[in-house]
Amino acid sequence: MRLGSLIRKNLTDKSKYPEIVSIAQRAGRAELDEDAQPPNFSEFDLTIRYGKRPADRLIEAIRDDLKQIPGVAVNVGQFISHRMDEVLSGIRAQVAIKIYGPDLTKLRILGKQARDIIGTVKGIEDLQLEQQIDVPQIVVKFNRERAARYGLNVGNLAEITETSLNGTTVSQVLEGQKTFDLFIQLSEESRNNIESVKNILIDTPTGAKIPLHEVADIHIENRPYVINREQAQRRFRS
Secondary structure (H helix, E strand, O other): OHHHHHHHHHHOOOOOOOOEEEEEEEEOOOOOOOOOOOOOOEEEEEEEOOOOOOHHHHHHHHHHHHHOOOOOOOOOOOHHHHHHHHHHHOOOOOOOOEEEOOOHHHHHHHHHHHHHHHOOOOOOOOOOOOOOOEEEEEEEEEOHHHHHHOOOOHHHHHHHHHHHHOOEEEEEEEEOOEEEEEEEOOOHHHHOOHHHHHOOEEEOOOOOEEEHHHOEEEEEEEEEOOOOEEOOEEEEEO
């Protein structure tokens, strides 16, 4: 939203863009939206009244201006053309390259190589590589042998861990004519602390309680924040 505010300020400068009547930003999408997008994605709808400057010159000026904002990948086009591109390929681009395979790291490398090659073609505009980053995640790997010594199975351990970290609905609360789900999970502070996760107490069949780290290897790894799939394969695009 901060970057969006900067973009709106630039494009509403009448000294540079007297043709732009108004601009509106849409950031992110609702969870069940048909056109779901990640939270780092924004669309800007511009109302333009063309004047003396030719349309292609205006678009070129807008594109050059937005390229000056660091960290922003820009795709300038019309609403209908973007929607038609999405219908045809699932991507807001007239030309799209999709790379498939099981190894996401290799897909990223091939995607960057494709981007570098395409970038040498004269006349290419709005060249983009799919944004793929790694984020820290808590990884819990259960040890079946150690769990068996305490009379525990991996299914029960996974259920306890999922309930503690992701939460689950255990009942419903009725207030007048309204019904609310009763949702339980660890506090946010505990979920974000790996030591607290390691020390989640597990009930054993004998009645004793053991910390989760006794039956699982718990550590932090950098993993992809999203994995896109198409045709039953992992997919990367440029």
